[in-house]
Amino acid sequence: MQKYIxxxxxxxxxxxxxxxDRVYLTGEIFTARDAAHKRLCESIEKGEKLPFDINxxxxxxxxxxxxxxxxxxxxxxxxxxxxxxxYSPILLKHGLSGMIGKGDRSAAVVEAMKNxxxxxxxxxxxxxxxISKCIKKSEVIAYSDLGTEAIRRLYVENMPLFVVIDxxxxxxxxxxxxxxxxxxx
Amino acid sequence: MREIDVGLxxxxxxxxxxxxxxxxxxxxxxxxxDFTETEVSPIAKQILKDIKENFEIAEKENMPICQDTGxxxxxxxxxxxxxxxGGSLNDAVNEGVRKGYKKGYLRKSVVSDxxxxxxxxxxTPAMIYTEIVDGKNVEITVAxxxxxxxxxxxxxxxxxxxxxxxxxxxxLETVEKAGANPCPPIVVxxxxxxxxxxxxxxxxxxxxxxLNKRNPNPFYKNxxxxxxxxxxxxxxxxxGLGGKTTALCVNIETLPTHIAGLPCxxxxxxxxxxxxxxxx
Ligand code: SF4
Numbered sequence: 001m002q003k004y005i006x007x008x009x010x011x012x013x014x015x016x017x018x019x020x021d022r023v024y025l026t027g028e029i030f031t032a033r034d035a036a037h038k039r040l041c042e043s044i045e046k047g048e049k050l051p052f053d054i055n056x057x058x059x060x061x062x063x064x065x066x067x068x069x070x071x072x073x074x075x076x077x078x079x080x081x082x083x084x085x086x087y088s089p090i091l092l093k094h095g096l097s098g099m100i101g102k103g104d105r106s107a108a109v110v111e112a113m114k115n116x117x118x119x120x121x122x123x124x125x126x127x128x129x130x131i132s133k134c135i136k137k138s139e140v141i142a143y144s145d146l147g148t149e150a151i152r153r154l155y156v157e158n159m160p161l162f163v164v165i166d167x168x169x170x171x172x173x174x175x176x177x178x179x180x181x182x183x184x185x
Numbered sequence: 186m187r188e189i190d191v192g193l194x195x196x197x198x199x200x201x202x203x204x205x206x207x208x209x210x211x212x213x214x215x216x217x218x219d220f221t222e223t224e225v226s227p228i229a230k231q232i233l234k235d236i237k238e239n240f241e242i243a244e245k246e247n248m249p250i251c252q253d254t255g256x257x258x259x260x261x262x263x264x265x266x267x268x269x270x271g272g273s274l275n276d277a278v279n280e281g282v283r284k285g286y287k288k289g290y291l292r293k294s295v296v297s298d299x300x301x302x303x304x305x306x307x308x309t310p311a312m313i314y315t316e317i318v319d320g321k322n323v324e325i326t327v328a329x330x331x332x333x334x335x336x337x338x339x340x341x342x343x344x345x346x347x348x349x350x351x352x353x354x355x356x357l358e359t360v361e362k363a364g365a366n367p368c369p370p371i372v373v374x375x376x377x378x379x380x381x382x383x384x385x386x387x388x389x390x391x392x393x394x395x396l397n398k399r400n401p402n403p404f405y406k407n408x409x410x411x412x413x414x415x416x417x418x419x420x421x422x423x424x425g426l427g428g429k430t431t432a433l434c435v436n437i438e439t440l441p442t443h444i445a446g447l448p449c450x451x452x453x454x455x456x457x458x459x460x461x462x463x464x465x
Contacts, residue, residue, distance in 0.1 A: 035302075062252065063252060063253075063292065063294075064252050064292070065248075065249045065252050065254060065290055065291055065292040066290045066291075066292070067290070068248075068290050071248075074248065074249065074252065074290055074292070075243070075248055075249040075250070075251060075252040075254075075292075076252050077251055077252050077253075079253070079333065080333045080336070080366045082366065102333070102365060102366070102368065102424065103333075103364065103365045103366035103425065104364055104365060104366070104425070122365070122424060122425075122426070124232055124235050124236065124239070124424055125251075125333060125365075125368035125424060125455070126236065126239070126250070126251045126331075126368040126455050126456055126457045127235055127236060127238075127239040127251075128239070128243075128249060128250065128251045128252035128253075129239050129240075129242040129243040129246070129248050129249065129250060129251075130235060130238055130239035130242055132248075133242070146304075147293065147304055147306065148292050148293065148294070160235070162228075162424075162426060164426070172426060172427075173364065173365055173425050173426070176228075176422070176425075176426050176427030177419070177420035177421050177422060177425070177427045177428075178420065178427075179226075179420070179427055180225070180226060180420035180422055180427050180428050180429055181418065181419060181420030182418040182420070
């Protein structure tokens with residue numbers, strides 16, 4: 001089903017999203033990759049305040065290319081999500097609702113999504129130029145020393161995504177290919 | 186003997202870094218369009234159309250096709266009658282990469298040490314592959330390589346008794362395991378033979394062979410076709426969301442090997458299979 005969703009992703013919105021939905025997302029999201037995830041989790045462990053309100057937040061796993069003069073952001077497609085698997089459950093426990101990336105997640109992440117109400121979206125990997133067109137604002141808000149891996153606050157308009165794993169644990173990566181699989185090896 | 190100033194090498198690499206990252210090779214574009222026609226899944230068809238729109242925007246606006254503008258792989262085929270002057274060749278290559286990645290607003294994705302992990306902030310050093318060939322020219326290929334797909338690559342020292350079946354299974358197993366991670370549709374480079382290190386180089390070289398150029402040996406050409414068919418029957422599809430277009434192409438490169446071994450390497454590349462060549 002096609003759905004137009006306004007952020008933040010409150011838990012009722014999370015519950016309504018189903019694996020296979022084509023979603024157009026509008027609102028504020030935050031960028032973070034490996035290094036930023038490591039720091040966020042270290043801060044949580046130390047009881048420090050996070051650089052943004054994680055409650056009902058959505059994180060986009062991306063490290064964009066630098067913006068040229070007059071550009072809001074450079075190319076900005078998703079990075080492979082499994083590298084964030086050891087960190088995501090901690091963030092979900094502290095209120096994170098949405099994650100945007102590419103590729104399958106671990107059982108522990110899916111379990112945390114079911115327990116705390118989270119949804120995992122896939123953006124098209126390698127479509128960085130196309131995705132950059134729906135990013136209307138971008139501002140580095142933390143860890144600027146990390147360069148491309150810094151945390152940015154983005155405002156996106158109708159960002160095209162697929163719900164791949166929903167809050168019940170349904171997983172399109174596992175189910176969709178069955179219809180097209182003609183042989184094992 | 187022909188003297189070539191390393192400054193020319195630098196300038197050429199600077200330009201190739203930007204061009205390779207912003208414009209997809211024609212053979213890759215054509216293959217994506219062809220598979221869009223034959224794809225049966227509606228979601229997969231839509232994804233392939235989005236991928237086309239993406240490379241069109243990138244080319245038109247001279248912006249990177251993908252935000253992972255890769256490690257810069259630089260292949261140098263150096264004619265044996267060439268004498269480089271004006272400085273160190275290695276430094277010149279890195280200078281070209283440094284300037285290209287800055288000028289092209291490309292992402293700096295290299296860390297100076299694999300454990301310490303501090304970004305070098307200029308995408309150097311490049312991975313440099315040199316080969317001495319006949320003649321007095323230098324062929325330079327820049328192939329920016331993303332790591333979503335590099336991380337899904339694998340090498341295996343098969344036994345001779347594993348034979349062809351072992352090779353086929355290893356390739357399929359590697360693609361199956363990779364799933365959605367390397368941004369399918371992918372290009373699969375397969376190396377067979379040689380030694381532990383040479384076989385991986387073969388698989389990498391297979392990735393810069395044009396998609397419309399088959400292995401000249403009919404046996405391996407048929408194997409390329411067979412593997413492509415089998416991979417596309419796995420059902421993974423574009424972005425792993427199901428479909429018939431998991432790979433655009435399988436390229437195989439081979440070398441003689443030892444009586445006791447059957448090395449096999451699978452290097453995976455994404456639909457953003459980039460490379461650009463110039464001869465100086
Ligand atoms: S695997 Fe390729 S398409 Fe995907 S993010 Fe990396 S470079 Fe881009």
